Amino acid sequence: MVNKMITNTTPETELERLFQAKIDAEQKIEPKDWMPDAYRQNLIRQMSQHAHSEVIGMQPEGNWITRAPSLRRKAVLLSKVQDEAGHGLYLYSATETLGISRAEMITALQTGTAKYASIFNYPTQTWGDMGAIGWLVDGAAICNQVSLQRTSYGPYARSMIRICKEESFHQRQGYQIMIELAHGTPAQKDMAQDSLNRFYWPSLMMFGPHDSESAHSARSMKWKIKRETNDDLRQKFIDQTVSQINYLGLEHPDKALEWNEERGHYDSSDLDWDEFYSVINGNGHCNRQRIQHHVKAHEDGAWVREATAAYNLKKEQRLARDAA
Ligand code: FAQ
Secondary structure (H helix, E strand, O other): OOOOOOOOOOOOOHHHHHHHHHHHOOOOOOOOEEEEEEEHHHHHHHHHHHHHHHHHOOHHHHOOOOOOOOOHHHHHHHHHHHHHHHHHHHHHHHHOOOOOOOOHEEEHOOOOOOOOOOOOHOOOOOOOHHHHHHHHHHHHHHHHHHHHOOOOOOHHHHHHHHHHHHHHHHHHHHHHHHHHHOOOOOHHHHHHHHHHHHHHHHHHHOOOOOOHHHOHHHHHHHOOOOOOOOHHHHHHHHHHHHHHHHOOOOOOOOOOOEEEEEOOOEEEOOHHHHHHHHHHHHHOOOHHHHHHOOOOHHOOOOHHHHHHHHHHHHHHHHHHHHHH
């Protein structure tokens, strides 16, 4: 147990040494603990972007709620989209423990200072895309988030445990849509194949750039904010997806995919990194639409925030009056 008395006069280098020792000993960092400013800022960046991804991620699926093919499918999709809102809320709250307000995070999203996952800038054109998103996008998100359950910041790690449980359900509902389509009529099978072809590559991009290009990985791994690297997680996802594609009886979108006995992994084609950087820099198919929609929803909800503030003020005034 790393448990040394920390006082206001403890020098910064000693604080940093104790902080790293705590991390190396797999102890969690909690909101009131001392932490280097760069650790705090890096966490705010990653966690707020994660929260934004959950919230913006509601839009591509929200687009299909009214067009889902049955009442049951509408109810399932609706509750999945609501779960994503919940994930955004846990993550915004967890990020607020680092000393940033929700309003500041929203401004960063709406002005383009903060990113969100590139995948949500791709359009959802068919019902098959709901299957592909649940299966591949939630599947990739889980692959990453299971490792984040062991992240060094306590509130983030705890929120990941609950989120992963819900994402697992989301992944299964998506795969079930794919099973029905892939084993359905020829037109349904074509729809499933088309969705797989369009969502496979952007799902692999969710893991971020190659480790050699990743600006934050080295420090995030040292601080155990990230527990596995972008490339290792992507490889895990590539490997696990092969048998799922086979079971569906669909063609693998990567024609160069080949088992490498020596590595014990599949070798695969490299991604289109120009496309990745173009999307994360705001030029994907739906970037503008996603932010415009968020801004409009935020403005439409202004009266709720104003009503809550007025109610809280009234409550405080009543308490003060009663106490006087
Ligand atoms: N999209 O140095 P790195 C979900 C940026 S949740 C956009 O490698 P890092 C649920 C990165 O931010 C999905 N930007 O960065 C759901 C950085 O830019 P910055 C979200 C990306 O942080 C499912 C720059 O590139 N999950 O899907 C992307 O060490 C279905 C350099 O990159 C999380 O956020 C990208 N794909 O590693 C909802 C998990 N990749 O900030 C609805 C938590 C990289 O310097 C429906 N996050 N960038 O301006 C992480 O694990 C990490 O942040 C990574 C990136 C792995 C995403």
